């Protein structure tokens with residue numbers, strides 16, 4: 001479980017990227033974060049692996065608060081999948097997947113390519129699971145297509161069987177078909193391990209399809225928190241363009257939209 005408690009982040013230039021966000025994301029949930037550019041999605045995600053230090057409030061994973069003392073241990077339980085894949089282009093696919101072990105393997109060993117047979121076998125299995133061929137293992141990562149590179153990014157993220165997966169716009173540069181395939185891979189790999197996923201997206205249709213839950217952010221605040229079914233077109237407009245009712249609790253707006261769409265009662269049954 002990820003727990004944000006009254007989390008705020010103000011950058012040194014005064015930008016309030018996250019403003020008093022409290023959320024609990026249960027273990028195994030696929031939670032999508034939506035919102036306009038600059039809403040604070042990446043800042044929120046990066047607070048979970050310590051890349052962003054909160055100005056106020058806290059983040060805890062399975063009850064353990066992120067702190068300088070706990071950060072190292074927590075980092076091996078939290079993996080990240082990036083928008084631009086963040087692979088080492090001149091390194092092989094196998095080397096990039098094995099780099100997922102860096103939180104537990106000394107850097108010198110990794111640089112010399114000293115990995116155990118078990119770790120190598122696991123990397124091969126993950127590469128297969130994400131739909132790449134064994135022949136890809138020795139290919140230079142930078143020579144792969146974007147979709148293939150993100151498959152490598154997913155295999156790397158799951159090397160340590162993380163409890164939490166942070167995916168920051170993992171399909172931003174991919175075509176619609178590949179985007180669905182990639183999200184399906186992330187969802188299935190997470191389900192197999194009961195891992196929690198916090199995934200920022202800009203595609204409403206994909207958010208509705210893959211999210212167990214959608215959190216909408218605007219100006220650093222959570223302005224929507226509900227199921228894909230509750231995330232109506234009206235709410236989408238409110239999230240991206242603002243609306244006078246955006247601060248109302250989700251259930252209140254749900255009640256309103258429900259009332260509007262309720263068919264008139266049949267007079268014979270009345």
Ligand SMILES: Nc1ncnc2c1ncn2[C@@H]1O[C@H](COP(=O)(O)OP(=O)(O)OP(=O)(O)O)[C@@H](O)[C@H]1O
Pocket residue numbers: 011012013015016017035036037038039040041042043044
């Ligand atoms: N390192 C930084 N220093 C100063 N300001 C920052 C920094 N990182 C982010 N910001 C600012 O914080 C706010 C939130 O940024 P963030 O990247 O979290 O938004 P986002 O919702 O991920 O946007 P996008 O959809 O474009 O990725 C923005 O105003 C941004 O300019």
Ligand SMILES: [Mg+2]
Pocket residue numbers: 041042043168200
């Ligand atoms: Mg972002």
